Amino acid sequence: MPQIAFRAPWRVYRFGLVSLMGLMCLMAWVASTQARSLPDFTALVEEHSPAVVKITTQGTVNAGQRTPYGDDVPDIFRDFFERRMPQERDVRAMGSGFVISEDGYILTNNHVVENADNIYVRLNDRREFTAEVIGTDPRSDLALLKVDADDLPYLEFADSDTVKVGEWVLAIGSPFGLDYSVSSGIVSAMGRSIPGPNNDTYVPFIQTDVAINPGNSGGPLFNLDGEVVGINSQIYTRSGGSIGLSFAIPSNLAKEVVAQLKDGGHVQRGWLGVAIQDISRDLALSMGLKKPTGAIVTSMEPDGPAAKSDLRISDIILEYNGRDISSSGDLPPLVGRTKPGKNVSMVVMRRGEKQTIEVEVGLLPDSYGEVAGRQSGGESSSGDPLGLTVEALPDNADEEGVLIRQVARDSVAAEAGLRPGDVISQLGYDTVSSVEQYRSLVRDLPNDKPVAVRFLRQGQPAFTTLTLK
Template sequence: MSNRLFSSLMCCALVMGLASPGMVWAQAAPASAGLPDFTGIVQKNAPAVVQVEAKYTARRPKGARGMPPMQGMDPGQAEIFRRFFGMPMMPSPEDQARTSLGSGFIISSDGYIITNNHVVDGADTVTVRLQDRRTLTAKVIGTDSTYDIALLKVTGSGSLPAVIIGNSQSLKPGQWVLAIGSPFGFDYTVTQGIVSAVGRNLGSQDQPATSFIQTDVPINRGNSGGPLFNLQGQVVGVNSQIYSSSGGYQGVAFSIPIDLAMNVVDQLKTKGYVTRGQLGVEIKPVDDDVVKALKLDRAQGAIVVTVSPGSAAQKAGLQPGDVIRAYNGRTIDQGADLPPLVSMTKPGTTVPIQILRDGKDKTLDVTIGTMPRDKNAMADIGTSAPSKGADALGLTVQGVDPSTRSQLGLQPGEGVAISNVAGQVAAQAGLQPGDVILMVNQKKVGSVDAFRVATADVKAGDTVLLLVRRGDTSNFIALTVPDDNKEG
């Protein structure tokens, strides 16, 4: 086996040994004059931080996020390099029951909670534990895998303590920041450090549209989804990932900016899904070869490689070879700076893009398009079908949004979208969030109410025939409801 050290971006959930009885702990040094005192921030905000526990009783859906094994690794090594936060506490096959732990924080007194999508992705049940040791069942209101944000909701608990939301755009390298979370299950652990960099794009395939806050705050398994505070006690980020060659914290941690997270939350609450802007270009960094060929003064910007037909870029006149130097007033220092800025732009917004073409500066006004929505994203915004028959099938549905309807070529009033698959029979049949149900027992369903009526009389032992559309393919799928509504 090669001794070459693999350096890998991973989310924090590595199974590691805890402290042994004989371990010697170093004594904390006295506080030095001039260093910040974090006690007030912790006392005020710790009650609004929760430990998130996600339980899986069936095989994880195909759409679940995860880190694939690296080539050349044996199964034992591949297990070590799985996604970090939210990983099972003990290694087990994917189809066995398991539990994962993460962190989260309450953003409103009525029980809305933010955590990472990968903490709860595909979970059958989610519970949160408060500082006063109350354990509450949480409902997953919505998720977005692209930004790795999940919105939870707890009810029946009275008014809850909530954090104060800050402004991540004001962060600067060198500022003190503080994390509260549950690394390795040690709840309400406090760690501190400084902002190492802002606007850090990791170039990952999972999150190409996120500009992270980089810190040296110690982050480990179980911190995922927890809050990052500034010295004013305001949340400025959601702790998400580390960069490590060993699987443990090595001084480099990444948090999702709270401005981005709250944008996701607002969209999940209001329309049930997240839209992102799309320019419609393929780009590459401006490297030394490009600098020489185009006789540029320095390596700055993103050079356009291709322009998609019919895209916002083509309509605005962007061409291959154009060097994008600024987007909506923001300088593009490197290619990775552009995707997050475009993604965060509301579709339909017209923005100025400064380009260099044939050695001359030029500004184009571009009306940003809409990025195709992630079919694995789900949300429940009060349009679900909670009828007894639908519960027996183990399905939750919602109306088909206009974007999905257009992509699938559906007519208005045609079909309902699956937002959650809770039943094992439905999961084993291959149904997934994003699938569209067109018919129930040969009766067309074009609304949540129609689906509710069509499934109202479904009971244990019944077999229901569904016509399901996925992408360009439609297929009949039969579901038999388990006796006594118990799945084995």
């Protein structure tokens, strides 16, 4: 027994030692395998960094007419102050870019060269050139430059439609002026919709977690084959530096913009002349959809392409030219990339049934007129089951509807987000043309079922839903 008692612990100890050694070997093998599976960017950087450039600009901007003391300076003193204040100030900017052809065409962001009087481009081999602007496109935040040089190293574009979430990407640029810095990460999402300078969404951004900082703007985003899949343009940040949310312009869009800038110095985009919004769960239910998908038409330009077609307000656009529309942000990039004058088909949901309509895409205007405000007047109605007090619009109003004068606290309308001053133009599928019709429609509203409501707030149309209990 003593002999057995002595040997048993030793066997256990020996077994544990062997197991520990086996575990350590396994962990070492796993680490080695993972290390071998990570991409090696050294060859990519050595081969393609010579085509990346650093861009610096000089320019002037109007300092404005305001004095440092605000608008309360008496007129007798205002001229005294303004004559002594500089009306212009020098500005300098810095960014990145890359050569796209051996004869000196360079692509960068529009915001890098905006307001620039002089643009300087420096290559990796320390050569420096003065660049001219061939054309800019603020809507996509792209600018095409040209330098007087030949036989330059240049980069090739990839097909950005083949980019997958999770794949490795790499950026080269000059963050904070630190030339030719390299950072890597993965694609986090595709088709991100971010409003542009005119509150439009014509760029379906590639989102990555690559460390992008001020100075990286306009630089290339590479795939593992050394091709450009995007142009780094924006970051989301609270500190001014990278927090892992960066956005790049897809290469396919950039190629189309470059071709138009080369040809005419500006970009033409398709236009439907509609305002749209996303579909909520309740709105989808009220419109006969099984899930919230598509983009609902909230208004149309009177003389726009959509108004000349069979498209109607409250139609839900589900497909555009064979491409699915999952949300309102999917539609503008597709329309913008459509050649003006082309006929396209759209699948819409109307009164619970799918229909296919044809529309001739127009040319996007450079500017838009503002919708005139409305004044109230005329007959009114007292509080109703929705908790609203409404009145008729004046005869010269641009659209039909009724004006909300009061919203009862804790009412159905208040829960739906309606406010005094909103104009209700549609209940369910029916257009509201008068106070009497509004009352009739409210009386016929179903209980415990969401109903779509189209309304205008400060001239801007939108949809919401309300449910009578």
